[in-house]
Amino acid sequence: MNEADDRxxxxxxxxxxxxxxxxxxxxxxxxxxGRHAALAELQRPRDQWSRWMPATGVAAAVVVAVMxxxxxxxxxEFPEPATVTDIEILLGEDSIEMLEDLEFYSWIDTxxxxxxxx
Amino acid sequence: xxxxxxxxxxxxxxxxVTGTRELQKERQLNQFLAEVERRALRIAEIGxxxxxxxxxxxxxxxxxxxxxxxxxxxxxxxxxxxRILQNGVRDWHRRQAVRNRVLVWFGRKASDDNAYDAIxxxxxxxxxxxxxxxxxxxxxRRLETAVxxxxxxxxxxxxxRTFEGLDVAGTAVAMGCSQGxxxxxxxxxxxxxxxxxxxxxxxxxxxxxxxx
Numbered sequence: 001m002n003e004a005d006d007r008x009x010x011x012x013x014x015x016x017x018x019x020x021x022x023x024x025x026x027x028x029x030x031x032x033x034g035r036h037a038a039l040a041e042l043q044r045p046r047d048q049w050s051r052w053m054p055a056t057g058v059a060a061a062v063v064v065a066v067m068x069x070x071x072x073x074x075x076x077e078f079p080e081p082a083t084v085t086d087i088e089i090l091l092g093e094d095s096i097e098m099l100e101d102l103e104f105y106s107w108i109d110t111x112x113x114x115x116x117x118x
Numbered sequence: 119x120x121x122x123x124x125x126x127x128x129x130x131x132x133x134x135v136t137g138t139r140e141l142q143k144e145r146q147l148n149q150f151l152a153e154v155e156r157r158a159l160r161i162a163e164i165g166x167x168x169x170x171x172x173x174x175x176x177x178x179x180x181x182x183x184x185x186x187x188x189x190x191x192x193x194x195x196x197x198x199x200x201r202i203l204q205n206g207v208r209d210w211h212r213r214q215a216v217r218n219r220v221l222v223w224f225g226r227k228a229s230d231d232n233a234y235d236a237i238x239x240x241x242x243x244x245x246x247x248x249x250x251x252x253x254x255x256x257x258x259r260r261l262e263t264a265v266x267x268x269x270x271x272x273x274x275x276x277x278x279r280t281f282e283g284l285d286v287a288g289t290a291v292a293m294g295c296s297q298g299x300x301x302x303x304x305x306x307x308x309x310x311x312x313x314x315x316x317x318x319x320x321x322x323x324x325x326x327x328x329x330x
Contacts, residue, residue: 031176038147
């Protein structure tokens with residue numbers, strides 16, 4: 001900003017200040033009442049609950065989340081995740097026949113174990 | 119210790135120090151608000167072009183400042199107060215935009231700028247001659263029109279810097295932007311106003327602030 005800008009700025013401020021000085025009594029009275037209404041806020045007891053409400057809300061949410069996660073019911077709600085072996089069995093085409101004769105293979109396994117012991 | 123402090127200390131013997139501090143805080147706030155309220159009103163009025171609405175906005179800003187920031191350092195009050203006020207002016211414009219869209223939808227005229235203004239029509243309380251009063255009011259009217267025509271951020275920067283006298287740092291806090299942005303908006307605003315009011319260069323100004 002150069003000197004001419006500064007002078008221009010000062011003139012605009014002078015014009016504005018003149019308009020401030022011209023405010024009528026009714027307007028000044030309303031401003032005065034508004035100021036006192038604002039200052040009355042200092043006398044109002046602060047609402048302690050509203051001040052702590054955000055922290056209380058977060059704490060309550062954390063407690064609820066922990067209770068839900070720790071609950072035995074919640075654990076039983078979710079099935080055990082399938083292991084990699086189970087997925088391989090389900091996806092592998094060669095294993096389908098074995099699954100159909102699962103009892104047979106189980107018996108064979110038992111016989112082999114008895115044979116080893118004996 | 120003045121009378122009010124003494125009375126408080128007698129009535130509340132357990133908390134005289136706190137009471138004194140509160141009274142001092144109230145006095146400081148009262149002084150601050152009394153100093154800024156008239157300029158704040160005119161700034162808000164230029165922003166919304168309605169004195170009643172501007173009065174409401176200034177009162178809301180005062181209440182919010184006292185309620186939320188009275189514990190802050192006194193030096194911070196002015197930027198915070200104007201930040202609240204500018205936010206109020208912006209919210210007011212948003213509400214007006216919605217209201218006007220609804221009114222247009224129902225086929226009604228959105229606003230009436232030619233309504234009779236009893237305040238403008240009232241006689242000058244300072245008792246100036248009609249010619250001088252006319253010169254001043256005409257100068258301010260042209261200035262208001264030019265300032266109001268500025269983009270919002272330029273208008274805010276200009277009014278806070280020039281009319282309220284906040285420094286660059288305070289204006290940045292009030293506008294919620296960087297000091298560099300304030301300088302840019304302010305510079306553009308001044309140059310735009312000079313171009314708009316080219317016929318009213320400083321050398322030509324009379325006592326009322328505008329060309330004789």
